[in-house]
Amino acid sequence: NNWYEHTTICEQSHHIAYEKMTDQYKDGKWSGGKHHMKPDLYNSEFVIFFGTGAFDANFGPPYMANLVTNNLVTGQLKIAVVDPRLSNTAAKAWKWLPVKPGTDAALAYAMIHWLLKNEQYDKTYLTNANKAAAKADNETTWTNATHLVKIEKDGPGKLLRASEIGIGGEHEFVVMRNGRPVAVKSHDDQNPVEGDLFFSGMVQGIPVKTGFQILYEYATGKSLEEWADICGIPVEDIVEVAREFARHGKKSVAELYRGPVQHTSGYYNGQAIITLNLLMGNPDWKGGLSKGGGHWHEDGSKKGQPFNLKSGLHPNKLTAFGHKLTREKSKYEDSTLFREEGYPARRPWFPHTGNVYQEIIPSAEDGYPYPIKALFLHKGTPAFAAPAGHRAIETLVDLDKIPLFFACDIVIGETSMYADYLFPDTAIWERWGTPHITPACPIKQSKVRQPTVEPLTEKVTVFGEEMHLSMEAIMLAIAEKLGMPGHGKDGFAPGMDLKRPEDFYLKMVANLAAGDKPGDTVPDASGEEMQLFMKARQHLSPAVFDVQKWRRAVVDARGRDWWKKVVYVLNRGGRYENFDKYRHSGDKMPHPFKNQFNIYVEHVATTRHPYTGKRFSGIGLYEPVKTYDGHPVSDEDFPLQLITYKYIQGGQSRTSPNNYWLGSILPENYVLMNALTAEELGLKDGQRVRVLSATNPEGVWDLKNGHKIPVEGKLKVVQGMRPGVVAVSWHFGHWAYGANDSVIDGEHVPGDPKRRGGLCPNAVMRIDSTLKNVGLEDLIGGSSSFYDTRVRVVRA
Numbered sequence: 001n002n003w004y005e006h007t008t009i010c011e012q013s014h015h016i017a018y019e020k021m022t023d024q025y026k027d028g029k030w031s032g033g034k035h036h037m038k039p040d041l042y043n044s045e046f047v048i049f050f051g052t053g054a055f056d057a058n059f060g061p062p063y064m065a066n067l068v069t070n071n072l073v074t075g076q077l078k079i080a081v082v083d084p085r086l087s088n089t090a091a092k093a094w095k096w097l098p099v100k101p102g103t104d105a106a107l108a109y110a111m112i113h114w115l116l117k118n119e120q121y122d123k124t125y126l127t128n129a130n131k132a133a134a135k136a137d138n139e140t141t142w143t144n145a146t147h148l149v150k151i152e153k154d155g156p157g158k159l160l161r162a163s164e165i166g167i168g169g170e171h172e173f174v175v176m177r178n179g180r181p182v183a184v185k186s187h188d189d190q191n192p193v194e195g196d197l198f199f200s201g202m203v204q205g206i207p208v209k210t211g212f213q214i215l216y217e218y219a220t221g222k223s224l225e226e227w228a229d230i231c232g233i234p235v236e237d238i239v240e241v242a243r244e245f246a247r248h249g250k251k252s253v254a255e256l257y258r259g260p261v262q263h264t265s266g267y268y269n270g271q272a273i274i275t276l277n278l279l280m281g282n283p284d285w286k287g288g289l290s291k292g293g294g295h296w297h298e299d300g301s302k303k304g305q306p307f308n309l310k311s312g313l314h315p316n317k318l319t320a321f322g323h324k325l326t327r328e329k330s331k332y333e334d335s336t337l338f339r340e341e342g343y344p345a346r347r348p349w350f351p352h353t354g355n356v357y358q359e360i361i362p363s364a365e366d367g368y369p370y371p372i373k374a375l376f377l378h379k380g381t382p383a384f385a386a387p388a389g390h391r392a393i394e395t396l397v398d399l400d401k402i403p404l405f406f407a408c409d410i411v412i413g414e415t416s417m418y419a420d421y422l423f424p425d426t427a428i429w430e431r432w433g434t435p436h437i438t439p440a441c442p443i444k445q446s447k448v449r450q451p452t453v454e455p456l457t458e459k460v461t462v463f464g465e466e467m468h469l470s471m472e473a474i475m476l477a478i479a480e481k482l483g484m485p486g487h488g489k490d491g492f493a494p495g496m497d498l499k500r501p502e503d504f505y506l507k508m509v510a511n512l513a514a515g516d517k518p519g520d521t522v523p524d525a526s527g528e529e530m531q532l533f534m535k536a537r538q539h540l541s542p543a544v545f546d547v548q549k550w551r552r553a554v555v556d557a558r559g560r561d562w563w564k565k566v567v568y569v570l571n572r573g574g575r576y577e578n579f580d581k582y583r584h585s586g587d588k589m590p591h592p593f594k595n596q597f598n599i600y601v602e603h604v605a606t607t608r609h610p611y612t613g614k615r616f617s618g619i620g621l622y623e624p625v626k627t628y629d630g631h632p633v634s635d636e637d638f639p640l641q642l643i644t645y646k647y648i649q650g651g652q653s654r655t656s657p658n659n660y661w662l663g664s665i666l667p668e669n670y671v672l673m674n675a676l677t678a679e680e681l682g683l684k685d686g687q688r689v690r691v692l693s694a695t696n697p698e699g700v701w702d703l704k705n706g707h708k709i710p711v712e713g714k715l716k717v718v719q720g721m722r723p724g725v726v727a728v729s730w731h732f733g734h735w736a737y738g739a740n741d742s743v744i745d746g747e748h749v750p751g752d753p754k755r756r757g758g759l760c761p762n763a764v765m766r767i768d769s770t771l772k773n774v775g776l777e778d779l780i781g782g783s784s785s786f787y788d789t790r791v792r793v794v795r796a
Contacts, residue, residue: 001320002372007355009385011059013261013781016353017270017620020601022593025186027171030603034291038439039253040589041067041077042582043287046248048241050082050104050273051259053089057646058257064440068092080241082107083259084643085672085727086720095241098722101641101787103231104260105622108272110227110235111242112219115279120246125281126197126212129175129184131596133192140284140592144186145212145599146175146195148203154615156214159602165204174203176210186596211600215275215619230622232722245276251287252280263788264626267352267781271601271620278599284592286585291593292439293582295446296516296575298508304518306556307507313492316485325363325372326356328782332610337369344611347771348628351607353782358386362774364402365395374404377416378471379425384414384734387765387775387784390701393418395773397704408471414736426470430455432505434512442589444577446512450570451544459543463488463499466543472501493557506553506566512575513565524564525571533567604780611770616780625788628770628777635694635766638790640677642691642761643727650731660754668757669732670716671793674723678715681793685717688796691728691759693789695767701735701760709735712796713759726793732758765789 007015019033026032039047041064052058054068071077072092081090082097082104090096099107115121126145128134134142148160162168168183175184175195181203184193197212209217228235245252254276260269282288300308307313323330332338332349347368350356361382364372383392395401396418407416408423416422425431433449455468462476476499479487491498498504513522525533537545554562569575581590605618612630625633647669649662671689683689690712692699701709713728721727739755741748765775766789776785 001322002325002360004326004357004360005355006357006380006382006385008353008357008782008784009382011258011261011783012353012355013263013266013778013783014257014270016781017261017267017274020267020352020604021271021274021598022595023598023601023603024595025171034593036439037283037289037291037593038064039255040285040287040290040442041071041440042442043251044071044077044253045251045287046078046080046244047252048080048082048245048254048276049089049093050108050254050256051261052255052257053081053083053087055088055092055648057648057650059438061648063438067440078244080244084641084722084725085645086718087645088648091720094244095237097233097237097241100230100232100722101643101725102263102265102269102625103622104256104269105265105272105620106227106230107233107238108254108269108276108620109219109222109622110224110231110233110238111245111276112215112272112279113222113224113227114239114242115246115276116216116219118246120242121279122249122281123197126278127194129173129186129193129195130191131187131189133194135189136192139281140588140594141597142186143211143278143597143599144173145215145278146197146210147173147184147600148175148181148199148208149211149214149600149602149605149618151207151209156209156600156605156618157615158606159600160203160206160208164206174208176203211618215599218619218621245280249280250282250285253277253282253287253289259787261778261781262783262786264776264778264785265621265623266778266783266785267604268617268620268623270781272622273620275599275620278597283597284589284594286587286589290439290442290589291591292437293441293443293445293577293591294439295436295444296512296520298434298446298511300507300511302511302516304520305511305514305516306554306560306562307492307511309504309507309511313496314486315490315493318485323369325370326350326359327363327369328354328356328359331607333608335369343613344629348777348779349610350779350782352604352780356777356782357382358774358777358784361392361395361402362771365398365773367401372402374406375402377405377407377409377419379409381413381415383418384736384760384762387762387786387789388695388767389775390696390763391767391773393702393704408474411737412742414734417736423471423474424457424469426451426455426457426468429453430468431470432501434505434508442582442591443579444581444591445574446576447574448509448512448569450573451540454540454544463497465499467500468543470501472504476500496555496557500549500553502550503553506550509566509569510554510556510562513562513569522565522568522575525567529571530564530567533571609779625776625785627768628779633766633769633776633788633790635790638692638694638792639724640673640791640793641725641787642693642764642789642791643725643787644730644761645727646730650729663754663757667754668714669729669759670714671759672716672718672721672727673793674721674725675717675719676723677721677726678717683715683717683793683795685715687715688712689715689793690796691726691761691764692792692794693764693766695769696764699764701763703735707735709733710796711759711761711764715793726791728759728761730760733760764791 015035019035022033023030054064080095081093128142162172162183163170172183176199200209327349331351406421407419437445457469551563600618740751
């Protein structure tokens, strides 16, 4: 039940904004949304990058950088970049908008204001209320802009159902058409229904407004000048960008990633930005917003796939129960704690999101909603990577809060150094994986990571099988020790063992080879390919590669041998659709979304803040930085706002500064500051400075082992920063991860001073003053706030 990835440290609120705006309604529930979309950069003509870009660390920069570069050079593409820092991408932009950090929604609403007032939006697209209406207008998607929303005492709430006014069923919505209410089924592909975009009034005694009316009133509730003042961008620049956005229509895209969403208002920022795309009606059009080509499903859940790893191949499976430690995917109001305590909840509950990484250790410290007895960490470092991560160190060294802590990693990291037991893991070129492709790719791709070299970890024996020590080996060993079902002999099914990592991973490869539907299988590898496959692995020991065991792992329950098809995929490093699929798909994307977008998100609007009990909003709002209790954060004694970013050299942990070739290019990071700000503070380029904040006035990492590390680095004075904002890049300032001396099995291993270069600013990021042991958070999207801390920079 308590298994987590690190996504809220990266960009989770971006995913949740997309997911909620693309969730589909069926039988009373909203679900199935897409969590990631990108511009179709092969044909886009104008892209606004909000807090992201093609030439900085991102999800898929190698793919995006090529497309953006080519199309900028040919003149097909024009870009604008919204970022307080003049990033590599902003340096190539037609327009750089150095927004105040966290005010992305205000900038989006300034543009929306102009688009609405000047009627520069796709009315035809937005009036389509269901699938049939969209189809009649040569569209593959539609929105709920015309659907009526009930206006309750505390604001917009549920969408009106046709059954409530006696014109249809409980799962039909209502639109106004020429002043009369009409029932509509969103996915009805036979009976076109169009609705009025603007309506505010009573329907059979129920006060209602269209979703579009709510959006219009909010966007125009402030003047363009007021929105501009909030976001810090001149009106003339906003108008120029909005006009250009409208001019390119369905080939304009507003793109976002980490920058706008790692705020306490991250989800709302994301929703506001995505709304710009819907005003253009650009989803599924070439040059517009794309869900990408996607991938074949390795989990075996599709018809015709041989190994269904989601269900059916885990006899006597144990199932999760109860609330997660982080309270994610649960409504506070549904818990016994709410019945006993009411508002406020002692800690946040996150019904709309998951993988709330930064909440794990603080929740364990508070024992809320229950204490834990053990923590297992795999290749993560919350004490280093999370905002205010230093606060987690206090919990990790408190044996009453976390009695047992064991970790598995390729290094002794800044968090795993506190573990009671630390197990070595295999590195990226020694292990299996099926990473997914960026949605910037319009065709289907499935990548397969596989062992290419013999691991450096020691060999162990689990279930009678020799293998290298790894995370998978540890999991199997625990299962063997505890006698857990679904592991060992006949672990998947009679005659189908789960004794080795490849028993699991090769089944995933077989599913990729089978495809997502009958008749979609890859061909068998030829005899020449089979020889090549064997020759390429002759350097691997039987602990890594045993052809008989590998082959036995891909014989399905009906006795069919998938081995030659698996080899076909492994030899190619995955499976790749022919690009002709895109070339020949006309003016639409070859893998369209083909569903409804939600301008108004009902299932967010019907949930409440777990502290205040106030309703969340169905449209994205601009909000100031807030603590958990809903109060704005001012910290006026700290005049600068801190942001972070990642150089392209530091896209992964295996890159800068730990890669010596890249490290020679950029051996340390800096505190970036605008020249005017530096002059006002009496600071000069190259000086060593320290960063301080309200919740870390010393500006130090206290390691709780007698050592303190100051948050200090060299100042770099530049023109390409918004005045009043300072930036410190991520991936520097290690004190572990090979940077420090270690004693392993009695052997002294000296640290590498190159890994200590620069600084990590996370310790000065603001602690939530209500919760007291975690950084600021987005309560809807779940993201941990990296960009909402005010700081002071002083000479070191």
